[in-house]
Every structure is written in C-alpha cells, then in structure tokens.
Amino acid sequence: MQRFCTYLMIMVVLAVLSLTPALAQSDDAGVLNVYSSRHYGEMEAPFVAFTEATGIDVRVSAGSPQDLLGRLRADIQRGNRSIADVFLAIDAGVLSLAAEEGLLMPIESEVLNANVDESFRDPEGRWFGLSVRTRTAVYNPANVTEEELAQLNDYSDLANPTWQGRLCMRPASHIYTISLFSSLLYHLGEEEAAAVTQGIVSNVTRYINSDTSLIQAVAAGECDLTLVNHYYMGRLANGSPEDQAVFNSVAIRWMNQDSNGVFFNVNGAGIVKDAANYDNAVKFLEYMSAVENQCGSSTCFPGSNYELPTNPEAELNETVISFGEFVLDLDYPLWEYGAYQQAAVTMLEDAGFGFTEN
Amino acid sequence: MNITQLMHSRARIVPSLPTASFSVKAGFWRWQRLLPLLLVLALLLPLGVLLLYALQFDLERWTHMWNTFLPRALGNTLTLIVGVGVGTGLLGTGFAWLLTAYEFPGRAWFDRLMLLPLAIPGFIMGFVYVTIFEYAGPVQTALRGWFGWQRGDYWFPNIASPAGLILVLTLVLFPYVYMLARTAFREQLASSIEAARVMGYNRLHTFFRLVLPLAYPQIAAGIILAMLEAMTDYGTVSYFSYPTLSERIVVLWNTEFDPGTATQLALLMMVVALCLITLARRVRGHARFYQHGGQGRHMSRQALRGWARTGAVLACLTLFGASFVLPVSQLLLWAVGELQKPTVGILGESIITYSTNSVVLAGISALIVVFLSLLIVYGLRATAVHRNRGNRRLARMVTLGYAMPGAVVAAGVLVVVNPIDAAVTDFATAFLGWVSPAYLLTGTVIALIYAYVVRFMAVGFNSTDASLEKISPSMEGAARTMGAGTWRILRQIHAPLVSTGLATGVILVFVDVMKELPATLLLRPFGMDTLALRTYFLSVEGWHRSAAIPALMILIIGLIPVFILMRVGDNPIGKHRHTPE
Numbered sequence: 001m002q003r004f005c006t007y008l009m010i011m012v013v014l015a016v017l018s019l020t021p022a023l024a025q026s027d028d029a030g031v032l033n034v035y036s037s038r039h040y041g042e043m044e045a046p047f048v049a050f051t052e053a054t055g056i057d058v059r060v061s062a063g064s065p066q067d068l069l070g071r072l073r074a075d076i077q078r079g080n081r082s083i084a085d086v087f088l089a090i091d092a093g094v095l096s097l098a099a100e101e102g103l104l105m106p107i108e109s110e111v112l113n114a115n116v117d118e119s120f121r122d123p124e125g126r127w128f129g130l131s132v133r134t135r136t137a138v139y140n141p142a143n144v145t146e147e148e149l150a151q152l153n154d155y156s157d158l159a160n161p162t163w164q165g166r167l168c169m170r171p172a173s174h175i176y177t178i179s180l181f182s183s184l185l186y187h188l189g190e191e192e193a194a195a196v197t198q199g200i201v202s203n204v205t206r207y208i209n210s211d212t213s214l215i216q217a218v219a220a221g222e223c224d225l226t227l228v229n230h231y232y233m234g235r236l237a238n239g240s241p242e243d244q245a246v247f248n249s250v251a252i253r254w255m256n257q258d259s260n261g262v263f264f265n266v267n268g269a270g271i272v273k274d275a276a277n278y279d280n281a282v283k284f285l286e287y288m289s290a291v292e293n294q295c296g297s298s299t300c301f302p303g304s305n306y307e308l309p310t311n312p313e314a315e316l317n318e319t320v321i322s323f324g325e326f327v328l329d330l331d332y333p334l335w336e337y338g339a340y341q342q343a344a345v346t347m348l349e350d351a352g353f354g355f356t357e358n
Numbered sequence: 359m360n361i362t363q364l365m366h367s368r369a370r371i372v373p374s375l376p377t378a379s380f381s382v383k384a385g386f387w388r389w390q391r392l393l394p395l396l397l398v399l400a401l402l403l404p405l406g407v408l409l410l411y412a413l414q415f416d417l418e419r420w421t422h423m424w425n426t427f428l429p430r431a432l433g434n435t436l437t438l439i440v441g442v443g444v445g446t447g448l449l450g451t452g453f454a455w456l457l458t459a460y461e462f463p464g465r466a467w468f469d470r471l472m473l474l475p476l477a478i479p480g481f482i483m484g485f486v487y488v489t490i491f492e493y494a495g496p497v498q499t500a501l502r503g504w505f506g507w508q509r510g511d512y513w514f515p516n517i518a519s520p521a522g523l524i525l526v527l528t529l530v531l532f533p534y535v536y537m538l539a540r541t542a543f544r545e546q547l548a549s550s551i552e553a554a555r556v557m558g559y560n561r562l563h564t565f566f567r568l569v570l571p572l573a574y575p576q577i578a579a580g581i582i583l584a585m586l587e588a589m590t591d592y593g594t595v596s597y598f599s600y601p602t603l604s605e606r607i608v609v610l611w612n613t614e615f616d617p618g619t620a621t622q623l624a625l626l627m628m629v630v631a632l633c634l635i636t637l638a639r640r641v642r643g644h645a646r647f648y649q650h651g652g653q654g655r656h657m658s659r660q661a662l663r664g665w666a667r668t669g670a671v672l673a674c675l676t677l678f679g680a681s682f683v684l685p686v687s688q689l690l691l692w693a694v695g696e697l698q699k700p701t702v703g704i705l706g707e708s709i710i711t712y713s714t715n716s717v718v719l720a721g722i723s724a725l726i727v728v729f730l731s732l733l734i735v736y737g738l739r740a741t742a743v744h745r746n747r748g749n750r751r752l753a754r755m756v757t758l759g760y761a762m763p764g765a766v767v768a769a770g771v772l773v774v775v776n777p778i779d780a781a782v783t784d785f786a787t788a789f790l791g792w793v794s795p796a797y798l799l800t801g802t803v804i805a806l807i808y809a810y811v812v813r814f815m816a817v818g819f820n821s822t823d824a825s826l827e828k829i830s831p832s833m834e835g836a837a838r839t840m841g842a843g844t845w846r847i848l849r850q851i852h853a854p855l856v857s858t859g860l861a862t863g864v865i866l867v868f869v870d871v872m873k874e875l876p877a878t879l880l881l882r883p884f885g886m887d888t889l890a891l892r893t894y895f896l897s898v899e900g901w902h903r904s905a906a907i908p909a910l911m912i913l914i915i916g917l918i919p920v921f922i923l924m925r926v927g928d929n930p931i932g933k934h935r936h937t938p939e
Contacts, residue, residue, distance in 0.1 A: 033884055061884045062895060066612040071880065074772050075800075083801050083884060171599045173609045206518060207599035212900020213494070220494030221509050232900070240695075345614050349426040354601055 032058050032280040035072065036088040037065040038267055038305075046301045050287050056280050065094040065175055072103045076273055085275040086284060090267045091175045092129070093182065093337030099126035100338065104270035109282055115289035119330050120266055120310035129266030129310040130288045131302035134230045134328065135180050136262050137253040138215055143224040154256050155184060155263070156192075158225070159199025167203040168214050168223035172348040176211070176229060176265075181348055182340035183263045186332045190343070197351040207354055212236070219246040234306025234319045254326040261329035265337075266310065267301075296320070394737030394753065397730055401756045404770030404812050411621040419619050427606065435589060435602040435630070437520055438527070442588040445528030447581045450535025453677065455565060458543040461659040462667045468674040469540075470924040475681040476533045476866075477916030479873035479890060481593030482909045484526045485897045486685040488597070491517035523598045527588050529681040534587075535580035537862075537923075542573035561660060578638040579820060583760075586631060586816075590763045593875045593894055603627045604763045608876060611765055624766040631761030686913065692906035708892075713911050716888040719803060719878075720871035723810035727818035728863045730811065735822050736848075757816030764813055764876035771809040771881065775799045806881040813877060814870050818863035825859025826852070865919040872916050889915070 034047075047058045061084070063071070068087065075082030087104060089095050098104050104126040112121075112128055120129030137152065144152075148162055158167060170177045184193040208214050211228040215236060218226050236247040254262050269288070271281045287293055288301045294309035296302065296317030302309045303317050348354070420428075457469045475483075491497055491514075498514055501507065516522060546569060554564045570577075595605045603623060610620035662670055734753050759767055783798040799805045829852065837847050878888055889908040896905035 059884050061882070062887065062891070063879050064612065066615075067879055070612055070615075074776060171596075171601075173596065173601075173605070173613060175613070178613065208518070209597055209599050210898055210900040213489075213492075216494040216900075217492070220499060222493035342614070346422070349422070352426065352430075354599060355427065355430050356599070 030056050030280075032056050032086065032277050032284055033084050034058060034060045034086045034088055034284075035068040035084040035272075036060045036062050036086075037068055037090045037094075038062075038088055045299055045304050046288065046293065049293075049299055050284060053287065054280075054283060056283065058284070065089040065091045069094050069098055069103075072098060072272065073101070076103050082272050082274075083276075084272045085277040085281040086269050087127075087272050088130075088267070088269040090133075090265065091179055091337070092127075092266050092268060092334035093179055093341045094175065095127040095266075095268050095270060096122065096335045096338035097341075099124070099270060099335075103273055105273045105275070107271055107282060107285065109286060111286045112282075112289060115286070115291070115294075116310045117312045119328075120334065121268070122270075122335055127268045127270035128285055128289060129268040129334065130285075130294075131267040131305065131307035132264050132310055132328070133267065133305075133307050134254075134262045134264040134326070135176060135227055136230055136255050136326075137225060138218055138228050138233065138250050139225045139253055140218045140221060140249065141251050142249070143221060149253070152225075152253055154259055155180070155227075156188065156196045158203065158227070159196045161199075161203070163203040163225055165203070165205045166224040167200065168206050168208055168217050168226045169200070169204050169353075170211065170214065170227070171207045171209055171354040172345070173354065174209065177353075178341050178344050178348070179265055179337055180227065180263050182337055182344035183329065183332050185340050185344055185347065186336065187260060190347075194347055194350065197347055197353065201351045201353050204353075204356070207356060215250060216246055219249040230320070230323065231306040233323065234317070237319050237322075238306075252323050254324065256329060257327055260331045261327040263332075264308075264328050266334060267305075267307065268334075394734040397734055398752055398756050401730070401759070401812050401815055404767060404774050404809070405758055405762065406770075407773045408621045408624065408766065408770045410773075411618045412625055414618040415622065416619060419616070420622075423619070427601065431601050431603050431606045434520070434600055435604070435627070438524060438595070438600075438602055439585040439589050439630075439634070441520070441524035442527050442531060443581050443585045445524060446532040446535045446584040447577070449528065449532040449677065450537075450580055450584075451539045451570075451577055453532075453674070454536050454539035454543055455569070456670055456673070458540060459561060459565070459659060460670060461661040462670045464671060464674065465659075468678060471678050471682070472536050472674075473533050473920050473924055474678075474917065475530050476537075476869055476923075477872075477913050477920050478530050478682070478685060479593065479875075479893070479909075479912060480527055480530045480587075480591055481597050481875070481897070482689075482893060482905075482912070483530050483681075483685055484523070484594045484597045485902065485905070486688050487522065487526050488517050489902055490684075490688060491515070491522075518598060520600060523594065523600050526598075527591065527594060528584075531584035531587055532681070534583045535577060538576040538580035538583075539573055542576035543569060546572055576824070579824070582635055582638055583817075583820075585634060586760050589627065589631065590761065592763060592765065597897070603630075607763050608765045611769065617769065621766065621769075624762055627763070628758065628761050631758075686910075689906040689910050689913070692903040693910055696903040696907055708887075709889075709907060709911060712887055712889045712892050712908060713915060715886050716872055716890065716912070717915055719806065719810065719886070719888065720868045722803075723807050723814065723871045724818070724864045724867035726807065726811050727814055727867045728822060728860050731815070731819040731822040731863065732860065734819070735826055753819075757819055759812040760814065760816035762813070764809070764874055764878075765880060767813045768809045768877035768880040771805055771812065771877075772800070775805045775808065779805075800881070801883050803883060803886060806878065806883070806886070809877045809881055810867075810871050810874065813874070814867045817866045817870060821859045821863030821866065822856065825856040825862075829855050862923060865923045868919050869916050872912055 044060070047060070050056065051058055061068075068089065072082055072084065072087060075084070082103075087095070087098060089098070095104075099122055106125045107128070108125070113125070116128045116130075120132065121127065137158075139149070139152070143166075151157060151160060151162065172178065172181075181193070181197060184196055187193075188196060205223055206217065208217060211232040212235070214226040214228050215232060217223050230252065233247060233250075233252060236243045239247075256262055269285055271278060271285070275281050289311055291311050291313045293300050294302055294311040294314030296309075296315050298304050300309075300314075301307075302314070306317050306319050308316065308320060453472060457465055457472070489495055493509075493514075495517075501512070501514070505512070517525075551564055551568065554568050555561075559567065589602070590604050591602075592604055592608055595602050596608075601609075604627065607620045607623050607627070610616045610623060734756065738750055738753055779799045783801075786798050799808075833851055834847060837851055842850070872888075873890055874888075875890055875894055878891055882888070882891075889912045892908040893905050893912065896902075896908070
C-alpha cells in the first residue's frame, strides 16, 4: 500500500508537469497549429525550414484526413473555433467536404492565386493544393507479357479476367482507394463503374493496407499488378539497397494516357474557420506554394516526397522525371471529388471490395 | 466421498454470511452510496449519449449493410473472437498449469517471461509477423531462393489470413489468461489437491476434476478479456485488411460520416460482448468459492523427467520465442538499420516527447481507473455485502466500455464534453486567469484521459473487485465483532489483501493505454502524439525500420510495469494469509 502511494505521488507530479505545457498554450504570434494527414515521419523538413525562415513555430497533429475532418467538425459545429489554424489533407475530396461544410474560410491572397495553378485549387479559394500525387499501376515485368501490357491502358482494364488472382489492392477503407474509384464513377457512370469494380474485386488476390507493401508484393511476385501512389516508387528508388532492388524489379504503367489522363490527388491546405493565427496560416500557405519551396529537392514541399509541384513555375523532381512523361486527368475537377466519394464507398461496399474469400 | 463432494464441501467451508446489518451513522452510509453511483453514471454517460445516435434508425442503410458487408463482418468478428478465445484459453491455461504444477529446468524463468508479450501491441506483432512470413518476406524469399520455387510451386502457411491474424492476437493476448490462471492455480491449497490425490486421482485427473473447476472464474475472466480485446481491436485487423465489426464501425464513422449507423453497429457488438460475458457467468453459476484463511500451503511441484522434461522446456521455448524473442529481435534489427541512417535527427528528437506523452497518459489513466474502481467497489461492499444486486449490476456496467471500440468511446466522450467545454473554459478564464485558444477539456489531455478511463475501467474494476471478492465476508464480520471500525478494517485487513490486485489493475491499464490507438487518434490535443500512434503511422506507410524505434520504446516502457507485475505475482495475493512453514 505504501509503495502504491509512492507511485501515486510520482504520477500526480508527472501529471501536473504534463499539463503545464498544455495550459501554457497562448495566443503567441509565433505559433501555427496544423491538422495534418501528411505524417511521413522524417519528411517534415519543409516545416522545419518554414520555422527557420519565419520564426513561426509549427505544431502538427497528425491523423488520417477523415479523422481530422471529424475532429474539425467536432471542434467547429458546436459553434466555437477549432484550435487548428491549418487543415492539411492528402485528399481533395476531404478538403472540398470541409469547405462545403463551412469548416474552412476563403483565403484572400494574390500571392497564393498566382502561385497555385487553377486546376489544383478550390475555385472559391478555400483550399490550395501544395503538391500533386498520381495513383497508377505498378507491375512486375517478369510476370506480365507484352500482350497483357498492351491491354493494360485504363483503370477499367484491371477488371480484365487476365488478372484473376494476380491483383493486389489497397482496401476500400483507405481514402486512396475511395478517391480513385470515385473517378471511375465520374468517367464511366454508375452502371459501368459498378461492373468494373465487380471485375476488379474478383481479380484481387490480396488486400494490403500499405502502398509500400503492395509494391514489395509485386516485386516478390506474390501478385503481378497493383495500384499505388507514384511517390512510393520514388521513395524506393532512393532508399536502401533492398528498396532499390524492389524498385528495379517492378515498372510503372501510366494509366488512362489515351483517355482522360492518370488519376491524381493533391496534398492541399485550407485555413480553418476563425483561425486564431490566420496571418501565420496565410504565410504558411504562401511559403509552401512559393516557387523556391515547390522545387523537386528534398527541402521543398513536393520534392521531399517525390510529388509534383502545384506551382507551374517550379521544377520537377529528378526521380519523377525518370518515371517518364504522363498526362494528368484534369477532366475530373478536384473540387468534385467530395461529391462522388460517398457514392464510391457504396459502390465498393456493394462489390464486396476489401473482403477476401477464404 | 468423491471429488465433486469434496469440491462442494470446500465451497461450504466458509458459508456465505447472512448479511449482517451493522449500524453506523446514516449520513456516512448515504455519502458512500451516492458517490459510487455518481461515478458510475459519469462513466456510463459517454456510452449512454450514444443511444441518442442509435435512435436515428435508417432501415434502408441497414438493409444495404445486410446485403453487402454486414454478414461477413459479423462472421469475421465471430471467427476472430472464437479463435482467439480458444487459442488464448489453451495456451494460457495449459502453460499456467505446466508452470505451476511441474518442475523442470528454467521453470522459474519461463514463469516470469510468459508475461512479457503483454507489452507488445497487437498491430506491432502483426506487422512484424506479416513482414517476416508474407510472400515477399525474408523467409519465403529465402525458401524460393534455395529451392528455385516459383509462385504456386510450394505451400506455405498464409500469414495474411484469418488464421494468421488469430495467431498474432493469440500471441499477444494469451498472457491475460496465463496470468489469471496462474494466480488461481497458486491460490489453490495443497491440502485439497493432496486430498484428491490421496483418493487416487493422478495429476491430470486432479487438474480436470478439481483444479480447473475451482479456477474456472479466473480463467473465464481471462479468456473474456482476451476475446473483448480481439473484438474491439482496430490496428491489427486493419493492418491485416480483415474487416470486422470494429473495423467497420471506424470506417462508417470516419469514412462514411455515418455516426448513427456506426453507433448502432457498436451496440450490436456490445450485445455480442454481453452474450459472451453472460455465457461465461452462466457456466460458472452462482457458486462462489472463498479461500479460507489459515495454514494453507502451495501445492508442491512434480519434477518432470526424461522426454516430458525436454518437451516442457521446448514448449516453453517455442511459445516465448514466438511471442517475444522473434518480434523483439526483428524490431531490434530494423532499429539498428534505422539508426545507421543519417536522417534520424527529427525522429530521434521527437521520440523522447512521444515517450513522455505515452507514459504520462498511461500513468494518469491507470491511477484514476484503479482509484475510481476502489471507490465504487468499496461503496458497494459497504452498503450491502451481497444483498443489493441492483447496485452491483449497475456497477458492473462500468465495464461496458471495454466492449466498445476505442473510436466509439472517444466519440461518446466528445458528445458529452463538447457542450460543456466552452463553459468550463470560460470559467477557467474568468476565475483562474488562464487565457488560451485551447479548450480546457478537448484542448488538453482531460477529454482523452476521460475516454481512456471509460474504455479501460473494466480492467481496473475487475482486478479490484476480484481481489476484494476473495476476502471472505467472515473476515470483515470477525473484525467488526471485535469492534473494528470501517477505516481500521480498510487499513488493516483490506489494504494489505487488495494491494496486489490494485497494483495489477494499475499495471494492466497502464499497458493497455500505452497500446491504445483509435481513441488517442480522435482526442489527443496538439503535440500529444504517442508512441503507439507514431508506430502505427510509420508502419502503415510501410516504413518498418522507422516504426521499429517507437515500437521498441513501447516495449521497453511497457516491460517495466510488466516486470513489476512479475514481482507482484511472485508474492501472490495470499502472502498475508498463507503463513510460510
């Protein structure tokens, strides 16, 4: 009992100590609170650079885009303001939902409008894309024949029975999958998209909840084909010798190149309604979208993750250039993603996407 | 006299006391009755408000779910909990008996080591196992290299399967059963076991006819604990892409923005949980066995010889190797690789912060849980020993949070806390002069700790309740007849007897909070990322080497209390009762 009391005392002291920094939060001009679904560990270098350049301390709370949207809702819908100043999401659908629900405020900034290409930002200026990622096919050249490859042009070709038992996919619970399938809905219409989804489901041999593991599975030959965000290939290409070996045994196939272009998404940011540090938030967005911080090197926002810049002036990352030329799907506007995602979820559910039969 | 009679006679050794009515000042009683009830209500509130959501029943949505994923998600959940129940039950009980009743080289060591997997979160065990044993993993790659196999040429157990998932969860959850079974076995007195053996029962018979029935409540409690953990697990099942009810709830909530249906699904899951618990209690019946005080001895261990000895050692080595040595060595390998990289800077600095956050959150929650459990359990005990079943049932309801996924508990906490948060914050500003953009409850760890307490109350409550239940009412009665007051009974009789149970409760909650994901994800304030979150984010990105560092930190920190638990276990609850010979 005595020892128990000792532990109790220690913990109480620790508790008080831990609450102190939380309570010491203040309206300090030098702070920026970011809800970020970009949680790539060491790749927060651009944030550090921003702090060094401006003296503004960036504090990040990470989570999946949907988690953070849920939190933003809980913060704001009770009629108060959120502690977050910036909402940084890796999905345009989630950004547009947040904007439609009034969780983000329009940003008045000529600098931003000039920096970010029109295709990559909300027409009403409530969020701005800061980097672009595509989601395309990766296959194993050792296991895929020339003829099969020639038949692999559109996302809908993944439903081809040739790929029966040879396809690995990310589960439907992940936003990457949902957004990609929303583009099928947009382009093909409900009926055809559902048929394609059904076909893809019957081809999937394994659902893996990690893009890196998907590529590794293809490289090892567990499956022959998958869809991943292109920057995962970039990471492998620049990784350890084992990573490079994985990279070298697979190949990228740019999808929809003869139709509407490869599906892409943005890593974008908006300013949260009534943000306490609005000015800092604007500075943050302007800084991240500026041409010198949109470069392809590891110190820049897109470059640090092998993504594409949204600033048309900026240069591409070397690794991405080595992946070959490709056309982006600009027909499906980013700000429409949110409207199609819900239907995509239902479609994926109907098809039993994510359930392996065994 | 046969062995069943022996059992019954043991049960009768200490007759349940007719509830003695002790007259104490009425005011004191009222306070003692009211406080636990208020606490219970406060703990049930976040779950209760969810019923409001559940009222918005959308038949069309349910029809759609029933026609699409619901049957399979339900099937997956049942497969998982039955598999984990059987797995943990067999491993936990079997090894507890092996290590309690027999003597072989290394026994004392294994006895302690079996608790270590408790410190490993399921999703970490999951990603280690999958990464090692999947098709692209080192084992299968090496096999293909050696034998020149191609895909389809050979059979290898599929780790990314329901069976693999059950294996992984069994390996992290069996210590719950082991721990409780071990305590139960140890508490059984040598005299009754010897009596059974005198009557010609061998050890195996004694085990099945006497020891197992006596230990049943604790073993069942352990298995239920493991099954509930498996049922509410999110991290591991989502890593395995194995959609269970719990995974669907999170998806419905976060991806489909449908809290109503998500809550209804959570209620469905709670029904499954209640069925489980009721089933276990039914089997147990109303029998209550009290340990009688006095000159008890532990049973003596039988030394194993020959192949039995080798077998026992090998079995222990295999289990400990699979549940601890293998995952930890793999994590160490990854961590070493990661530390050699030049870019560890940012990660390295933050690791201290993450660790502090984890420890503080887990420590505070654990102490609150046990403190509240104590208040509630004592309140109940003081008002009426076993008379007021209504109160008891109500109190048991605080354990419901354990049957809910963390995300649902967190959402309930938000519903409760949000409306008062602004008011509380204004109050703080007005009277304490604290000005901040952060809300006092959701902007700090308070809401998160509230969620942890609701979620893990069962763990602390059961430890506290169980340790008190074992104190026979006659002890209290005897003390009272000798004129001891409530406080004196608490201090001189209860405190020494329950301190082990309390310590166990603190440690278990601590370890649980260290491993928690979904509630932390939803409720943590800015800058309160924990080790578990960091590990999860990195492992989902496929960065196993980076994930290994926070994962190892969880282990190292989690092992400290588990080591304490081992020492606690070495001085079993009976320390003060069983006088050494």
